[in-house]
Amino acid sequence: MTTGTSSYSLLKRLTLAFSTVAILVFALTGAFLYHALSTELQRRDDIEISGKLSQFLQLARDARSAQAVRNNPSVFHEVLLSHPGVYLAIFDRQGAVLLQHSDRSSVDLTATPVAHRPNAPYACEPPGIGPSRCVFADETLPSGDSVRVLLVRTAADRQSLLEGYRIDIWLAVAVGAALVGALGYAVARRGFSPVRSIGRQTSRIEAHNLSERLDIEGGPIELQDIAFSVNRMLDRLERAFVRLSQFSSDLAHDMRTPLANVISSSQVTLSRTRTTDEYEALIDSNIEECERLQRMIESMLFLARTDSAQQLVKFAEFDAQSELRRLASYFQGLAEEAGVQIAVEGNARISADGTLFRRAVSNLISNALDHAFAGSSVELSSFDSPEYAVVEVTNQGHAIAPEHVDRIFERFYRVDASRHGSARNAGLGLAIVKSIMELHRGKVDVASYGERTTFTLYFPRSVPV
Numbered sequence: 001m002t003t004g005t006s007s008y009s010l011l012k013r014l015t016l017a018f019s020t021v022a023i024l025v026f027a028l029t030g031a032f033l034y035h036a037l038s039t040e041l042q043r044r045d046d047i048e049i050s051g052k053l054s055q056f057l058q059l060a061r062d063a064r065s066a067q068a069v070r071n072n073p074s075v076f077h078e079v080l081l082s083h084p085g086v087y088l089a090i091f092d093r094q095g096a097v098l099l100q101h102s103d104r105s106s107v108d109l110t111a112t113p114v115a116h117r118p119n120a121p122y123a124c125e126p127p128g129i130g131p132s133r134c135v136f137a138d139e140t141l142p143s144g145d146s147v148r149v150l151l152v153r154t155a156a157d158r159q160s161l162l163e164g165y166r167i168d169i170w171l172a173v174a175v176g177a178a179l180v181g182a183l184g185y186a187v188a189r190r191g192f193s194p195v196r197s198i199g200r201q202t203s204r205i206e207a208h209n210l211s212e213r214l215d216i217e218g219g220p221i222e223l224q225d226i227a228f229s230v231n232r233m234l235d236r237l238e239r240a241f242v243r244l245s246q247f248s249s250d251l252a253h254d255m256r257t258p259l260a261n262v263i264s265s266s267q268v269t270l271s272r273t274r275t276t277d278e279y280e281a282l283i284d285s286n287i288e289e290c291e292r293l294q295r296m297i298e299s300m301l302f303l304a305r306t307d308s309a310q311q312l313v314k315f316a317e318f319d320a321q322s323e324l325r326r327l328a329s330y331f332q333g334l335a336e337e338a339g340v341q342i343a344v345e346g347n348a349r350i351s352a353d354g355t356l357f358r359r360a361v362s363n364l365i366s367n368a369l370d371h372a373f374a375g376s377s378v379e380l381s382s383f384d385s386p387e388y389a390v391v392e393v394t395n396q397g398h399a400i401a402p403e404h405v406d407r408i409f410e411r412f413y414r415v416d417a418s419r420h421g422s423a424r425n426a427g428l429g430l431a432i433v434k435s436i437m438e439l440h441r442g443k444v445d446v447a448s449y450g451e452r453t454t455f456t457l458y459f460p461r462s463v464p465v
């Protein structure tokens, strides 16, 4: 699954780390135990020879004189029969050997180095015995003779025991590290199974099943956080995707109608010979339909641009009143046609992009004129509030039903499509108003009660640059 030279397997790394740590810990523990055992064994040897030393001193005292010791060595030998590896030598004042006990003829204790302190065991290496523990003591016998008793205990058995123990420790370290590595691998693999599961689940998600969500119920918190974020991302993608699909199907649908009108009226007209007037009427109506298509495409392009925020907003400060007056006179012709008055009042200072401002308000005025009762008046007003510069477009007409209010800002949404069936509107006007307000970081609101409908534009006072 992994590729590239710089990639690595976390699983392998963890296994390696487990094993390394295990080797370290086991080796340290082994070294400690080895040292403890070795010290303990040596201590026991020391206790053994120290005990024997006092026993031999007593035997020497019992013998009373050096001569007696030399003549009667068997009492000393007997004691040592049950202690293989322990050697004894008794010297007189001049250092001549009175007695020597050894199981080997090669052993000669006369050359054994003697430590400074009597009665304290020390490490020594007498010829023929090798590494050992030694202890000695000087004693004056009842006869007045001075003797020195030297005891030696070979370390050979202790060393061979320790050697076996060392091998065991290395074995334990090796087997332990291998075991920890294997167990660690198994545990880590199990721990990583939610990660693999996330991988599998994400690779299954495509455009047609965007509604699927990652599920790692019972997985570790960290992964649940990731899954949660991914799921939220999927929510957003899904919403955007649904909007886009809806948008394109609406678009296709809305472009079909004018095209069908053009085609069918052209076909009907061409079915027999017509007068010039009739041809003119056809061309006129075709141009109207084409203009409708053109406007729709232009609106779509506008929305697409604002969607990707490529539309740059050029903020400028201006008086709302003069702009609204200019727009009112621009719509004068349409208003007269509808038998409606346009009134302008209030004077706010607005910071906005002039072109976008005119476009937003125009869309509102055009809607207001569409829905105003004949003989009523459309009011354009503006005022300042602490946070916003506010522009309102109010008309008297049938109110928008509450169930539609939330949706009229959606693209292609029209409350009564049939009413404007052949008209210039595609249901994009308010969507554009909303986009424009978002570009200004402002907002648009609507209140529609009784026979009054008011659309309100809020332009923030302090505009982020």
Ligand SMILES: Nc1ncnc2c1ncn2[C@@H]1O[C@H](COP(=O)(O)OP(=O)(O)O)[C@@H](O)[C@H]1O
Binding pocket: 363, 367, 368, 371, 395, 397, 398, 399, 400, 408, 409, 413, 414, 415, 416, 420, 424, 425, 426, 427, 428, 429, 430, 431, 453
């Ligand atoms: N002033 C208004 N009074 C009543 N209904 C309105 C008013 N303005 C907008 N609407 C409703 O909102 C819908 C969406 O408006 P809009 O986006 O401008 O689309 P269009 O004008 O193309 O129908 C309209 O179809 C209309 O039903």
Ligand SMILES: [Mg+2]
Binding pocket: 363, 366, 367, 425, 427, 428, 429, 430
């Ligand atoms: Mg409109």
